[in-house]
Amino acid sequence: MAKYLAQIVVMGVQVVGRAFARALQQEYAASQAAARARGRPGQQSAAVSSITGMSVQEAQQILNVSTLSPEEIQKSYEHLFKANEKSVGGSFYLQSKVVRAKERLDEELNIQKQEQNQQSQQNPET
């Protein structure tokens, strides 16, 4: 008798635990999206900016892109990368900033995609 009780309790804890974890994830994704809607970086984005030392804003300024469109980013990156090649007398320092800017924006697009996936998982009916 006690064994069945224990099994029921364990199952109950698992169900509650999973629901709690899902709720936490949903809350996190919603807060990131809300922060971004207000034009402020989400927690993850701010952490990446702080650790890499480059903000999304600076990365956009370096690559001269107004929106985070992958095509725009790629085109601008290739042009600026070529323009600053050492072989044509360009500055290696500037070229590496161009590379860092592209990496930063790629990371930002990644973060956004992750959040969108999380949100769509939580709200399958929307």
Next chain:
Amino acid sequence: QASSMVAVGLALAAAGFAGRYAMQAMKQMEPQVKQALQSFPNTSAFCGFEPKMTKREAALILGVSPTANKNKIREAHRKLMVLNHPDRGGSPYIAAKINEAKDLMDGQARKQS
């Protein structure tokens, strides 16, 4: 059993506090970690431009020695502006950095002569 429930509750609370403490500690460590990274010369390309341009960064931008004379500075500036001119698809932000680098180094060079 009431006593085991209390124990579980206390354990959860302890875990909660520990987690919060760890997160706060990590946030406090971030500036130190970042400074440690910046102290290595090779990580100058790891970050964005310096918040306030230094002579060292200006020399790196122009690709000249920090003690370059005015002619070298002017040559480097002109060459880079041709490559990065905003009217020809260059980035205005980068062009501004190139100009700022030249101004900074010109100021330094004038002080030396």
